[in-house]
Amino acid sequence: SAGVAGGGGNDFQWCFSQVKGAIDEDVAEADIISTVEFNYSGDLLATGDKGGRVVIFQREQENKSRPHSRGEYNVYSTFQSHEPEFDYLKSLEIEEKINKIRWLPQQNAAHFLLSTNDKTIKLWKISERDKRAEGYNLKDEDGRLRDPFRITALRVPILKPMDLMVEASPRRIFANAHTYHINSISVNSDHETYLSADDLRINLWHLEITDRSFNIVDIKPANMEELTEVITAAEFHPHHCNVFVYSSSKGTIRLCDMRSSALCDRHSKFFEEPEDPSSRSFFSEIISSISDVKFSHSGRYMMTRDYLSVKVWDLNMENRPVETYQVHEYLRSKLCSLYENDCIFDKFECCWNGSDSAIMTGSYNNFFRMFDRNTRRDITLEASRESSKPRAILKPRKVCTGGKRKKDEISVDSLDFNKKILHTAWHPMENIIAVAATNNLYIFQDKIN
Amino acid sequence: MAAPLGTAARADDTGDEKQDAQEKEAVAPERAEEAKLKAKYPNLGQRPGGSDFLMKRLQKGQKYFDSGDYNMAKAKMKNKQLPSTGPDKNLVTGDHIPTPQDLPQRKSSLVTSKLAG
Numbered sequence: 004s005a006g007v008a009g010g011g012g013n014d015f016q017w018c019f020s021q022v023k024g025a026i027d028e029d030v031a032e033a034d035i036i037s038t039v040e041f042n043y044s045g046d047l048l049a050t051g052d053k054g055g056r057v058v059i060f061q062r063e064q065e066n067k068s069r070p071h072s073r074g075e076y077n078v079y080s081t082f083q084s085h086e087p088e089f090d091y092l093k094s095l096e097i098e099e100k101i102n103k104i105r106w107l108p109q110q111n112a113a114h115f116l117l118s119t120n121d122k123t124i125k126l127w128k129i130s131e132r133d134k135r136a137e138g139y140n141l142k143d144e145d146g147r148l149r150d151p152f153r154i155t156a157l158r159v160p161i162l163k164p165m166d167l168m169v170e171a172s173p174r175r176i177f178a179n180a181h182t183y184h185i186n187s188i189s190v191n192s193d194h195e196t197y198l199s200a201d202d203l204r205i206n207l208w209h210l211e212i213t214d215r216s217f218n219i220v221d222i223k224p225a226n227m228e229e230l231t232e233v234i235t236a237a238e239f240h241p242h243h244c245n246v247f248v249y250s251s252s253k254g255t256i257r258l259c260d261m262r263s264s265a266l267c268d269r270h271s272k273f274f275e276e277p278e279d280p281s282s283r284s285f286f287s288e289i290i291s292s293i294s295d296v297k298f299s300h301s302g303r304y305m306m307t308r309d310y311l312s313v314k315v316w317d318l319n320m321e322n323r324p325v326e327t328y329q330v331h332e333y334l335r336s337k338l339c340s341l342y343e344n345d346c347i348f349d350k351f352e353c354c355w356n357g358s359d360s361a362i363m364t365g366s367y368n369n370f371f372r373m374f375d376r377n378t379r380r381d382i383t384l385e386a387s388r389e390s391s392k393p394r395a396i397l398k399p400r401k402v403c404t405g406g407k408r409k410k411d412e413i414s415v416d417s418l419d420f421n422k423k424i425l426h427t428a429w430h431p432m433e434n435i436i437a438v439a440a441t442n443n444l445y446i447f448q449d450k451i452n
Numbered sequence: 453m454a455a456p457l458g459t460a461a462r463a464d465d466t467g468d469e470k471q472d473a474q475e476k477e478a479v480a481p482e483r484a485e486e487a488k489l490k491a492k493y494p495n496l497g498q499r500p501g502g503s504d505f506l507m508k509r510l511q512k513g514q515k516y517f518d519s520g521d522y523n524m525a526k527a528k529m530k531n532k533q534l535p536s537t538g539p540d541k542n543l544v545t546g547d548h549i550p551t552p553q554d555l556p557q558r559k560s561s562l563v564t565s566k567l568a569g
Binding site: 023024025034036050052054056058078081183184202203227230231232233252282284285286287289335336337338339342343348442444 | 481482483484485486488489490492496505506507509510564565566567568569
């Protein structure tokens with residue numbers, strides 16, 4: 004089915020589908036979801052959390068006897084991807100929190116994904132086993148070794164069906180290549196290489212080779228006192244395997260071409276929106292810091308998320324974005340308190356729908372925002388247990404920015420800044436979205452589906 | 453920075469007076485917030501949002517305990533109270549060292565995610 008553009012927003016409504024996770028008020032730190040990602044077909048949905056665990060959900064096939072369960076995501080596999088480590092040399096704790104998960108395109112029956120914490124990237128293979136060999140000669144059915152002297156005849160083991168078992172195994176571990184904290188990984192369109200980016204460097208890896216990686220960007224100054232910006236996100240172009248972009252804490256994006264030189268310290272394109280110097284404040288640089296950068300599926304545009312807005316850039320135009328969407332402009336008059344409670348440093352992600360006609364990003368109070376690029380309509384929705392009845396239509400939410408508060412509006416001062424939606428994902432082809440609200444994962448679908 | 457929705461318009465010196473006023477109105481809340489912050493923390497870094505917070509970012513998550521520093525500080529202080537970390541636990545060592553009591557406990561045993569429950 005089509006993206007949002009099918010109905011232009013009029014005949015289109017989002018409904019609650021599922022929610023995963025515990026309802027307790029007391030949220031354990033480990034349960035906080037830190038990344039959400041659909042695979043290329045949208046049949047699998049992976050989440051990573053602060054406890055280093057990955058949970059993969061699989062979409063149920065159509066089933067005539069249970070028509071309403073079509074499209075439901077149920078647990079497919081779960082495993083401990085990363086564990087807490089301690090760097091004894093530097094006396095540093097290495098968090099097991101999964102910063103990013105990226106799927107590889109499927110090439111055989113198994114599924115592969117990359118998951119990373121601050122220091123180490125791992126390639127996981129998720130495979131199904133539905134057959135088991137029985138009738139071994141040297142061991143019992145329960146695995147105990149048989150006494151060889153008691154074996155008097157030989158038989159050929161036969162394969163018997165068994166209950167489906169999904170196994171996850173780490174196939175590659177890419178370690179020791181990052182001094183600083185990894186913020187991004189991105190699989191290349193060549194399906195052979197991928198990049199990993201930390202605050203100051205970007206490395207290129209081959210999926211088969213773990214003991215070597217090439218440094219392709221290094222912005223570390225010779226004197227750390229001269230440090231003025233850090234890398235905040237990086238991504239490969241979806242079609243051109245030689246092109247990638249990286250964003251900075253100063254609100255700029257650099258596009259690099261690996262064909263031009265081995266070390267891509269010099270960009271091919273530099274994207275920056277000019278700033279009115281008279282409007283500069285203490286907060287300007289902090290709120291301009293880009294927390295996420297995503298290419299459109301078409302590869303013609305890219306989207307960046309800074310603290311207050313989402314911007315769409317045409318790759319052919321470096322001097323300003325082609326579209327700017329305000330996510331929560333009302334927070335501009337709250338920057339002082341948001342600085343004091345550290346919320347101003349929250350890193351929101353953003354995503355495109357399958358047809359690139361709509362974009363989505365999160366906000367506070369468990370609100371998330373969607374913008375239709377064609378109609379210029381936008382909507383604010385909430386991920387909450389209150390609106391969690393099966394197939395219940397989500398009601399648009401509105402924040403009152405001043406003056407009289409209307410009945411269903413919420414005032415800025417009543418927003419819960421602990422309820423942040425930092426991670427959202429949109430199914431690559433259908434109107435199904437996954438929204439991570441702290442320790443809960445919400446799945447919403449459109450009514451037509 | 454405060455671009456209206458869907459456009460990339462910005463005021464320049466010779467631009468519309470009305471647009472100028474609009475821009476100033478949009479930025480005024482930011483300046484007011486800055487004034488509030490400076491009033492609370494007069495010693496806030498000279499460079500706006502500059503390399504202080506970048507260095508802090510690079511050291512994110514560093515709960516630093518150095519037994520050498522700790523023992524030296526203990527010897528220096530003799531009978532006096534050992535300095536604890538104070539409000540900013542992420543500040544690199546010196547006199548502001550975490551003591552063993554300040555460090556967070558190592559993670560408890562790993563359990564299955566509640567999302568899979």
